[in-house]
Amino acid sequence: MKKIEIKEFGGPEVLEIKNVDIGKPGQNEVLVKNLSIGINYIDTYHRSGLYPIPLPSGIGLEACSIIEEVGSEVKLFKVGDRVTRASMPIGTYSEKQIIPEDKLVKVPNNISDEVASCITLKGITAEYLLHRTYQVKKGDKILYHAAAGALGQIFCPWANALGAEIIGTVGSDEKIEIAKKNGCHHVINYNEKNFVEEVEKIVGKNGLDVVYDGVGAKTFEGSIEVLKVRGMMVAFGNASGYVHKLDIKKHINAKGLFFTRPSIAHYTIIRKELEEAAEKVFEAISEGKFKVEISKKYSLDEVRKAHEDLEGRKLLGPAIILPN
Incomplete structure (x- = not known):
């Protein structure tokens, strides 16, 4: 499969596309095929080293995916479920990924792959900022x-x-x-x-x-x-x-x-809080409290351009990577 990898911290030029073997999921993990990948400003912090991560590393925290294989102890999901996530382990800029099941949430049928892939991190961020960090009234x-x-x-x-x-x-x-x-x-x-x-x-x-x-x-x-x-x-x-x-x-x-x-990690570390936050986000979309308009779509091969546009403030809304 194809994935984006960084071997050193720096500008968009350190983003490299690699062909790698994905392997098998562990007992509490699932193997997912990424359908659409969210691009977030925190990705540039990981790439630049502002938020240091162990290298070499994949990059990206957010994606909507379909489960292709489950580990022997997985209880929350089954093959064919459509899921999304917005947390470690890092590496969503890829065609496939192995993820612990407790980091995933199911995507409702009325939410598209593309919207789900760019709403999980930003949506949950908005949810905790508005409802839990400070309760806006x-x-x-x-x-x-x-x-x-x-x-x-x-x-x-x-x-x-x-x-x-x-x-x-x-x-x-x-x-x-x-x-x-x-x-x-x-x-x-x-x-x-x-x-x-x-x-x-x-x-x-x-x-x-x-x-x-x-x-x-x-x-x-x-x-x-x-x-x-x-x-x-x-x-x-x-x-x-x-x-x-x-x-x-x-x-x-x-x-x-x-x-x-x-940070989103502080508000999703407990499984119940992650599920409740995601549910609030999906409900808010369904109730029309906000609309998601994707500003630009990139391929994995265009990932450097995506980061240049992001840091250059050229994106006027959520942007995504389509891996296939």
Whole structure:
């Protein structure tokens, strides 16, 4: 089978396509054929070494697949089941993969392969951010950075459905309408305007209940500044670079803020929580709380281009790899 492998950390050029033997699943594992593969920004962190992984390694955390073979002790699934996942073990950029059964969830019949492959990680991320990291409720005033991105396409309309007032930031004027379409009530181009000043014009000084910041170094200080007393800072990504220092006196004590740095691993490590989160995501799609519009499709041979487009902010929504 074909798979994408990295032998060293670096740019998109380190992504190599290999032909390898897949082997047999262990007693609690299944062998799956990947039907559609999700592309996520965390994949670039693994590739670059920002989030170090043992090398050589496959890459990718998300895919929709069909089970071709099951181990002797597998209880949750059978051959022919359509499943999805968004967690370790890494390596979804491949035609096939062997996966522990407890990392998988079944895909409902009304969810397509392509949607399932790009909704599991981003959908569950949106679910825990909105419902568990901070429980968004009607009337909350929230700021979400990178509102035109793939996660923003899910998060913002879902937050809107919960009754929140959403301020979104984007990196270019062309993305303003996309963010508005995604459900933002107000949109700020943070490369053209000071987003702190613009937020204060909308909600006043120290006016936000919660900030969701997946951008990182570029927006961190401003995100702290616009929060209300006892507001919550949710720092869940590093697209512009890692925030290396949290000054408790400066960043937390001044307004008695809550600060968290969550990841999907923290919210899916318990099997029951994984199943419940996936169920909420699939229900939200069925109820029309958000729509998934795939922005671009690549082949495995085009994986370097996919990462170039992702890091170059050229993707205006979820993107996928079709392995066959």
